[in-house]
Amino acid sequence: MTDESLDHRKTRALRIVKHLKEKYPADPKTALDYETALDLLVATMLSAQCTDARVNIVTKELLKKYRTAEDYAKEDIAAFEEHIKSTGFYHNKAKNIIAMAQALLKDHEGEVPGTMEELVNLPGVGRKTANLILGMIYGVPGIVCDTHVIRVSQRLGLTAHKDPEKIEYDLYEVIPQEEWTGFSNRLIMHGRDTCHAKKPDCAGCIVNYVCPSAFKV
DNA sequence: CTCCCGATAT
DNA sequence: ATATCAGGAG
Incomplete structure (x- = not known):
């Protein structure tokens, strides 16, 4: 080859x-359930080494409770871990999602940014997650x-x-x-x-x- | 390269 | 029992 x-x-x-x-x-479309850009970003971060079906079970309740970057940013890590435990890697995922939300508030007015550069600079966000957001939310091919x-x-x-x-x-x-x-x-x-x-x-x-x-x- | 880590199919 | 699941960080 x-x-x-x-x-x-x-x-x-x-x-x-x-x-x-x-x-x-x-x-x-992606098999992950979501309404907003932030929903999709969180769902994608949860999907690492986990089936989309499992992520959708967790986000069904999770995304009702956490609607904005503030909701995640102010949450206690231990409390958040309990919600997402069944997706695996939950220590890392909880820490990353909360840090990601804090970065959104600090640098992006609480909104999910629309460039590769900005996305991969968020904690816990790599190229795979960034390209998913760019494609599904912003119509940027990748x-x-x-x-x-x-x-x-x-x-x-x-x-x-x-x-x-x-x-x-x-x-x-x-x-x-x-x-x-x-x-x-x-x-x-x-x-x-x-x-x-x-x-x-x-x-x-x-x-x-x-x-x-x-x-x- | 290793670690994180529970749920599921085989 | 073991491999694998819409990865990313150190």
């Missing part, structure tokens, strides 16, 4: 884009390089890298910019539905004919 030409990789990428659009025609995007794009031969940021840039080379957000969401859905981490359903996969890993994982 390392000696494959960029043109060849682009051609395959466009086929994959086309087929995933056929499989998921509706422009797919690859949301989560665990599914990493695994599926590697299997599909769209990247040979392991580092999420390098994978992001590999995908920018071969996926049209207007597709970045939608393609991220479709890769994630494809990863959840078909290209599972453990036992991928290659026989039921719509892009198996262009996949260098088909029936080999």
